[in-house]
Structures are given as structure tokens and as C-alpha cells.
Amino acid sequence: xxxxxxxxxxxxxxxxxxxxxxxxxxxxxxxxxxxxxxxxxxxxxxxxxxxxxxxxxxxxxxxxxxxxxxxxxxxxxxxxxxxxxxxxxxxxxxxxxxxxxxxxxxxxxxxxxxxxxxxxxxxxxxxxxxxxxxxxxxxxxxxxxxxxxxxxxxxxxxxxxxxxxxxxxxxxxxxxxxxxxxxxxxxxxxxxxxxxxxxxxxxxxxxxxxxxxxxxxxxxxxxxxxxxxxxxxxxxxxxxxxxxxxxxxxxxxxxxxxxxxxxxxxxxxxxxxxxxxxxxxxxxxxxxxxxxxxxxxxxxxxxxxxxxxxxxxxxxxxxxxxxxxxxxxxxxxxxxxxxxxxxxxxxxxxxxxxxxxxxxxxxxxxxxxxxxxxxxxxxxxxxxxxxxx
Ligand SMILES: *Cc1c(COP(=O)(O)O)cnc(C)c1O
Numbered sequence: 001x002x003x004x005x006x007x008x009x010x011x012x013x014x015x016x017x018x019x020x021x022x023x024x025x026x027x028x029x030x031x032x033x034x035x036x037x038x039x040x041x042x043x044x045x046x047x048x049x050x051x052x053x054x055x056x057x058x059x060x061x062x063x064x065x066x067x068x069x070x071x072x073x074x075x076x077x078x079x080x081x082x083x084x085x086x087x088x089x090x091x092x093x094x095x096x097x098x099x100x101x102x103x104x105x106x107x108x109x110x111x112x113x114x115x116x117x118x119x120x121x122x123x124x125x126x127x128x129x130x131x132x133x134x135x136x137x138x139x140x141x142x143x144x145x146x147x148x149x150x151x152x153x154x155x156x157x158x159x160x161x162x163x164x165x166x167x168x169x170x171x172x173x174x175x176x177x178x179x180x181x182x183x184x185x186x187x188x189x190x191x192x193x194x195x196x197x198x199x200x201x202x203x204x205x206x207x208x209x210x211x212x213x214x215x216x217x218x219x220x221x222x223x224x225x226x227x228x229x230x231x232x233x234x235x236x237x238x239x240x241x242x243x244x245x246x247x248x249x250x251x252x253x254x255x256x257x258x259x260x261x262x263x264x265x266x267x268x269x270x271x272x273x274x275x276x277x278x279x280x281x282x283x284x285x286x287x288x289x290x291x292x293x294x295x296x297x298x299x300x301x302x303x304x305x306x307x308x309x310x311x312x313x314x315x316x317x318x319x320x321x322x323x324x325x326x327x328x329x330x331x332x333x334x335x336x337x338x339x340x341x342x343x344x345x346x347x348x349x350x351x352x353x354x355x356x357x358x359x360x361x362x363x364x365x366x367x368x369x370x371x372x373x374x375x376x377x378x379x380x381x382x383x384x385x386x387x388x389x
Contacts, residue, residue: 002064006180007249013061013242028239029053050227054235058242062200065179066192068212070219072226073238077175077195078103079231080209082111084171084193086225090116093138097124097154099147099352101173101195102336106343121348124154130162140169143189146176146285148326149301149336149360150353151276153285156292160188169218175199175327180252181295185214191222198327199297202244202251205328208233251329251365255298258371259363265372266302271309271379273357276301298363299326301336307357310335312382314359319366319374326362331371334360 002009014026029052034045045051055073063071074080081104088094096108098121108119120133124143141163145154160170171191172184178199184192194200196208211226213219226232233241256279263277277300278289289296304310314322320331324339334340337356341349349355363371 006065009061009065010180010248011246013245014057026054026057026239026242028235030235048235049230049232052232052235052238055233055238058233058238061242061245062179062194062210063212066174066185066212067179067183068185068192068214068219069216070213070223072211072213072222073196073233073241074209074211074226075231075233075237076207077193077197077209078107079229080193080195080211081107083222083225083229083231084191084211085112085117086229087169087221088112088117088139091137092117093135094119095124095130095133095138095141095168096121097142097144097147097152098122098348099150099152099354100144100344101148101175102341102343104142104144104173123152124159125152127158127162130159134166134168138166138168140171142171142173144173144176145182146278146289146297146299148176148299149276149334149341149358151278151283151285151300153278153283153289155288156182156184156187156189160184160190164188176297176299177293177295178248178252180248181256181297182293185212187292190214190218195327196241198325199252199255200245200248201241201328202248203328204325204330204332206237206240206244208237208241252295252298254365255363256296258365258368259296259298259300259361261368262361262363262371262375263300263302266375269376269379271305271383273303273305276303299360300363301358301360303355304357304359306386308386309379309382310357310359312385313378316378316381317374318378319370320361320378326360328362329365331364331366332362334362336360 032048059071096119122129122133143154163170170189172189174192175195192212194210196210213222260279263275266272267275278285279296323332
């Protein structure tokens with residue numbers, strides 16, 4: 001199975017593993033417990049928190065797609081992060097991307113801090129900053145690349161090589177690119193985490209998280225934590241997620257195509273100050289992105305020249321929904337300063353550049369002309385309101 005191209009492996013998730021009937025889709029095993037044949041014997045399944053057949057097919061598939069050794073499906077992306085963070089304890093320190101998903105920041109600062117785990121937030125491209133923040137008790141570096149919402153790119157291979165020398169783990173949040181475009185474990189990372197609620201699921205209809213580990217010892221530790229904490233994905237959601245993943249290749253190609261066209265349109269728009277998208281050649285991360293990934297995410301951010309445009313734009317978009325997620329077939333637009341990044345203190349937000357003129361666009365798979373039309377009309381309506389005042 002593993003020799004096939006990724007498009008084939010995606011389309012065939014769960015298709016060849018059902019021994020009893022040959023069903024082309026793997027069934028939903030809606031059971032918590034499994035009968036033991038006799039004392040000391042097991043079918044391989046005992047209790048669904050530990051292992052469920054439907055979830056196991058998903059976990060094998062994602063481990064293969066990411067080229068890791070073991071996959072773990074969790075009840076959300078945050079549950080996956082919590083499970084990973086349980087590798088650490090009292091006195092441990094983490095280095096974390098400065099421009100970070102707000103929920104991850106909140107989990108570290110308001111939950112993990114109570115368990116004695118501390119974090120320093122740095123630009124993970126700046127090796128002087130990495131060196132300076134690496135303490136004797138540092139245990140891991142957590143990277144998002146591209147970051148959300150500012151789309152900063154980190155050289156995964158370079159950071160992983162540095163981390164290896166320091167004997168600390170490299171953890172990569174691969175939510176925005178998925179294994180279709182980027183495989184951090186092949187570049188030297190130890191752990192990949194996904195909010196599968198985003199591109200992997202792809203339809204804004206299932207909340208899920210994924211962990212993939214490399215190496216036997218780390219995989220065993222993670223299996224222990226996954227089962228011990230118990231924030232596992234249910235069988236129905238596992239099925240729903242696999243159903244979405246089958247079309248990942250097609251969706252990512254279209255997300256990327258649409259996003260580039262719209263980013264180019266906005267870059268020329270007189271009311272727009274800046275577009276943050278690594279597929280644009282003037283983006284500072286363009287070369288590293290091309291080196292380590294085979295494509296680009298469908299998400300980008302843009303900054304309006306005037307803050308007063310934000311409210312009317314969000315009121316006037318129709319096809320594009322003003323809503324707070326990303327990675328689905330439907331286009332969504334978010335205002336990071338008050339939504340996804342509200343839990344990050346304003347001084348850190350501003351240091352990073354998440355200011356109040358920034359909008360994030362998760363470009364769906366609708367026809368690109370319709371999306372440009374909707375956005376153009378909303379900006380024009382905003383301009384008329386502001387100038388008519
Ligand atoms: C959404 C998201 C998360 C959190 O995942 P949930 O599934 O919402 O719990 C983590 N990291 C990134 C980059 C995300 O976009």
C-alpha cells in the first residue's frame with residue numbers, strides 16, 4: 001500500500017481492510033467492548049478507548065500518509081496537543097512559534113503552566129533566538145509552518161537538525177498544509193499534530209485531532225498517553241474523517257489554485273495594504289516553502305489600509321461566510337484580532353503583526369470568479385459607506 005502515490009492512498013483509505021464482507025468502505029464499529037475468546041486471549045480489541053477497529057484504520061492511514069510509525073486520533077486538535085504536552089511535566093520548558101494558534105497559546109499559558117510546564121515564544125527562523133531561549137530544561141520545540149494568520153514559514157529541516165543536536169523533540173503542527181503538501185517527519189521532525197477539523201476532514205462537519213509519531217519509544221509513550229488520557233476520537237467521527245480525507249488531494253489542489261488567484265487580485269487592490277501568502281514570490285518564506293513543501297495552503301491573510309473597512313466587509317460578504325474555522329470546502333473569513341487570537345495578549349499580538357486591520361481568508365473550493373466577485377463587491381460597498389459618511 002505504502003508504495004502507491006499519495007492520491008491513491010488517500011482515495012483508498014479503509015477500502016481494503018474489511019475482512020468479513022469485503023465492503024469497500026470500512027464499517028463503523030459502534031462498540032465500546034469486545035468479547036474475549038477465552039482467558040488470556042484477545043481479538044486484538046478489548047475496549048474502544050485503547051483501540052477501536054474504525055479508529056485503527058484511520059490511525060494506520062494517517063501514519064502512512066505522514067510517513068510516521070504510529071497515528072493517534074483524538075477528539076479535537078486541542079485534545080491532540082494536550083496529549084502531546086502530557087509528555088512533559090513539572091519543570092519542563094518548551095520553545096514555541098511566536099505567531100501561534102490562539103488555542104495552543106491558551107492551553108500552554110492557562111493550563112500547562114499550572115502543571116509546571118513553561119514556554120518561550122520565538123521566531124523559529126531566528127537561530128540566535130532559538131539558541132538564546134534553549135535552556136537546560138528545554139524538552140521540545142513546537143513549530144507551526146505556515147503560521148496562522150501571518151503565514152510565516154519555518155525551515156523544518158534546519159530546526160529539526162538544530163533540535164536533534166540539543167537532544168530536544170521537534171513537534172510540527174501540520175494543519176495548514178496536510179501530508180498532501182508537506183511531511184515534516186521526512187524532514188526530521190519527531191511528532192506531527194493536526195487539527196483534523198480543518199483540511200483533513202475538509203467539510204466543516206467533524207471535530208478531530210491527529211498525532212503522528214516517529215520512532216518506537218516515542219510511539220509507545222504516545223500510545224500510553226492516548227489511552228491514559230482518553231481524549232480519543234469516536235468511531236462515527238473516525239468514519240466521517242476518513243470519508244473527508246479520501247478527497248484531500250482534489251480539494252488541496254483547488255484550495256491552492258483559488259487562493260493564489262484571489263491573493264493576486266487583492267495584492268493589486270487599492271484598498272489593500274498587504275497580502276500575506278507564501279505562494280507569492282515576494283513573500284519572505286517563498287523559497288523555504290518551495291523547498292520543503294510541494295504546494296501551498298488555501299489560507300492567506302490580508303491587511304486593509306484602513307481599519308474602518310473591516311466591519312462593513314464582514315457585513316457585506318455573502319458567498320464567503322464570516323465564521324471562525326478554516327480548511328473546509330466552504331470559504332470562511334475570520335477577523336483574528338477579536339476571534340481566533342483574542343486569547344493572545346495585545347502586546348504579543350502586535351509584536352507579531354496580528355493587528356486590527358488584518359483579515360484571514362480560508363479559501364474554499366467554489367468557483368474562483370464567484371469568490372472574487374463577492375469580495376470585490378463587499379470592499380466596494382464598504383468604500384461607499386465610508387466615503388458617504
Ligand atoms: C484549529 C487549530 C487547532 C485546534 O484544533 P481543534 O480541532 O479546533 O481543537 C490547532 N492548531 C491549528 C493550527 C489550528 O488551526
